Amino acid sequence: MDTTAVVTLLLRWAHVLAAIAAFGGLLFARFGVVPALAEIDASTRDRIHEAIRRRWLPWVIGAITVLLVSGLANFLIFNARVKADPAFWGATWMRDTSYHALFGAKFLVAMVMFYFASALVGRGAGTQWVRNDRAKWLTVTLALGLVVVLISGWMRQLHTGPNAAPSAAAAMTSN
Ligand code: HEM
Numbered sequence: 286m287d288t289t290a291v292v293t294l295l296l297r298w299a300h301v302l303a304a305i306a307a308f309g310g311l312l313f314a315r316f317g318v319v320p321a322l323a324e325i326d327a328s329t330r331d332r333i334h335e336a337i338r339r340r341w342l343p344w345v346i347g348a349i350t351v352l353l354v355s356g357l358a359n360f361l362i363f364n365a366r367v368k369a370d371p372a373f374w375g376a377t378w379m380r381d382t383s384y385h386a387l388f389g390a391k392f393l394v395a396m397v398m399f400y401f402a403s404a405l406v407g408r409g410a411g412t413q414w415v416r417n418d419r420a421k422w423l424t425v426t427l428a429l430g431l432v433v434v435l436i437s438g439w440m441r442q443l444h445t446g447p448n449a450a451p452s453a454a455a456a457m458t459s460n
Pocket of ligand 1: 297300301304305307308352353355356357359360363391392395396398430433434437438440441442444
């Protein structure tokens with residue numbers, strides 16, 4: 286494996302693991318923690334929420350940092366590869382496939398998702414309105430995460446294509 290392949294594999298692992306942690310944490314909070322704590326008295330509930338919030342905060346900050354760094358690096362490396370070999374990709378590949386537009390849309394949705402994910406584990410007075418209705422804003426954040434994952438898969442398929450059967454893949458490499 287050449288250096289670029291090793292770097293992109295490491296970035297991919299980091300990106301996917303951080304996405305799993307972020308999305309999985311939101312899912313568990315929305316459908317496990319919040320409904321379970323709704324069954325107990327308010328003061329105990331608030332103490333448990335605060336105890337979880339403090340411990341989960343570094344994970345959210347870590348996941349956001351890894352997603353941003355690995356995602357931007359991924360994009361810059363891929364962009365450079367497409368530009369470096371216009372004969373292979375076609376000079377207008379990015380525009381023709383709407384890859385740039387999809388990336389822009391994904392980036393904006395991810396930023397809004399990060400805002401809510403941070404507000405849900407924050408403690409600033411300015412974001413208290415988010416924590417006042419946890420179930421609702423967790424659902425919204427999950428929906429934004431779903432949009433991000435759908436766009437990501439779409440972007441990926443633009444350059445990998447649909448999965449090919451082993452015989453078709455072998456035929457392609459022998460040409
Ligand atoms: C602003 C932050 C982000 C940036 C800049 C970013 C950027 C990227 C890029 C460039 C790719 C490669 C797409 C391709 O193969 O052409 C990617 C893949 C992906 N991203 Fe992100 N991303 C970000 C945040 C997120 C978030 C928040 C999630 C989910 C919660 C996510 C989930 C994924 C997934 C599932 C893939 C596909 C990975 C694969 O098939 O290897 N990303 N991202």
